[in-house]
Amino acid sequence: MADTSETRASDSAARSTRPGGLRRLMRHLPVIAPVLLWTVPCWLLLYAGQHWPLPVTLAATLLFLLGLIGMPLAMMRGHGRRQQDGAAILGDTLLGAAWVLFTWSVLLGALLRLALTVAGVGDGQDRARIVTWATLGTAAALLAWGYAEARRVPRVRRLDVQLPRLGPGLDGTRVVLITDTHYGPLDRARWSERVCATVNDLRADLVCHTGDIADGTAERRRAQAAPLGTVRATRALVYVTGNHEYYTEAQGWVDLMDELGWEPLRNRHLLLERGGDTLVVAGVDDVTAGSSGLPGHRADLAGALDGADPDHPVLLLAHQPKFIDRAAGHGVDLQLSGHTHGGQIWPFHHLVRLDQPALAGLSRHGDRTLLYTSRGTGFWGPPFRVFAPSEITLLVLRSPERPSAS
Structure with a gap:
């Protein structure tokens, strides 16, 4: 029988190597991902039994090769030190197109080919070519629709949220949430004006921006x-930082929002009072703030609630849904978050779920705490939204004891 101490030592060594392997994989992901995104659809659409004429095969292969080389180069020039907006637009668009083409070449390559085979449609070459044309048509339609969805003014999503500790004087309080506007390489100044006009039409008591401006x-x-x-x-207009603020100059965004009339809730709170009842509106820096190196930037919920009456209900702004564990531990009644974009381009939401406890909508965490996760108002990177529509959210807070009619 093996020595148990040796067994424990070998198990410990094995565990210690796993994180290193994962880190190595993540380091190589910027190389692995583009190769997979372009070579897989190239193979499935051109070389999986289609037998296209040689000039067609060579020309199409060259297009895929240009995408494979051009996408990472454009993204490096656009999002790296050069910060060239034109290159960023090109790289982001190619990334979105490659993701959609990859997804649907795999799905249709398997499902449609199987269906055609079962139905006895054509021979192997005919079925392969049908799959190719169906994939290209589907991808083109989804990209056109996804672009229109990304660039439109978001639809307003309305819902009532009952907070058991909310006093009747605050029943009907209107809270508007926008988040993840992601102003970027594509100039969206006009879009921004229309979004703000839509927000003003909602006649909110409180407007919140939960980061990634x-x-x-x-x-x-x-x-x-x-x-x-x-x-x-x-x-009040209130704002908290998101993780993207910490990729550039977070303090600059805090200062600009203050200049524009928004109150940055950086680990602090304010009180919203009406009809003799009080709601604590608190905010924290993004969870990545602590590693940013900026003095004073970190997520500090205890500091945000310092001095607040524990008997008053708490509305918390925190950019990432994953902050909900800390919020529930402090007895927060409702946390408002963004960050996930609802996945933005299906089926990316499966990867988002690996990192976040909620993708979109209202969810309960613990006995008291509710979390509302917005799909975001804008888009990040690829100018597409596929099966993940953007939103402006109107939450009407409800008390279990409605005020009596006068």
Whole structure:
């Protein structure tokens, strides 16, 4: 029988090597992902029994090769030190197109080919060519629709949220949530104006922005963010940082939002009072803030609630849904978050679920705490939204004890 101490030592060594293997895989992901995204559909659409004429095969293969080389180069020039917006638009668009083509070449390559085989349609070459044309048509239609969905003013999603501790004086409080506007390489100043006009039409008591305002510095994206200064609420405009603020100059965005009339809730709270009842509105920096190196930037929920009456209900702004465990531990009544984009381009939502406890909508965590996760108001990177529509959210807070009619 083996020595148990040796067994424990070998198990420990095995465990210690696994994270290193995962880290190595993540380091190589920027190389592995583009290769898979372009070579898999290339093979399935051109070399899986289609027997296209040689000039067609060579020309199409060259297009895939250009995508494989051009996409990472454009993204490096667009999102790296050069920050070239034109290159970023090209790289992001190619990334979205490659993801959609990869997804549907795999799905239709398996399912449609099987269905055609069972139905006895044509021979192997005919079936392979049908799959290719069906895949290209599906991808083109989804990309056109997804582009229109990404660039449109989001639909308003309305829902009532009952908070058991909310006093009757605050029943009917209107909270509008926007998040993940991601102003970026594509100039969306006009879109921003229309979003803000839509928000104003909702006549909110409280308007919240839960981070990821833009990709780039506040100075660079100021023109697109400027319409946020036109937003109005009867009580307050409040904002918390997202992870993308920490990719550039987070403090610059905090300062700009303050300048535009939004109150940055950086690990602090304010009180919303009406009819003799009080709601604590708190906010925390994004969970990535602590590793940003910026002095004073970190997620500190205890600090955000310091001095608040524990008997008052708490509405918390936190960019990432994963903060909900800490929120539930502190007895928060409702957390508002974004970050997930609802997956943005199906089926990317499966990967999002590996990192976040919720993808979109209202969910309960523990005995008291509710989480609302927005699919986001804008889009990140690829200018497409496929089966993950953007939203502006109107939450009407409800008390279990409605005020009596006068």
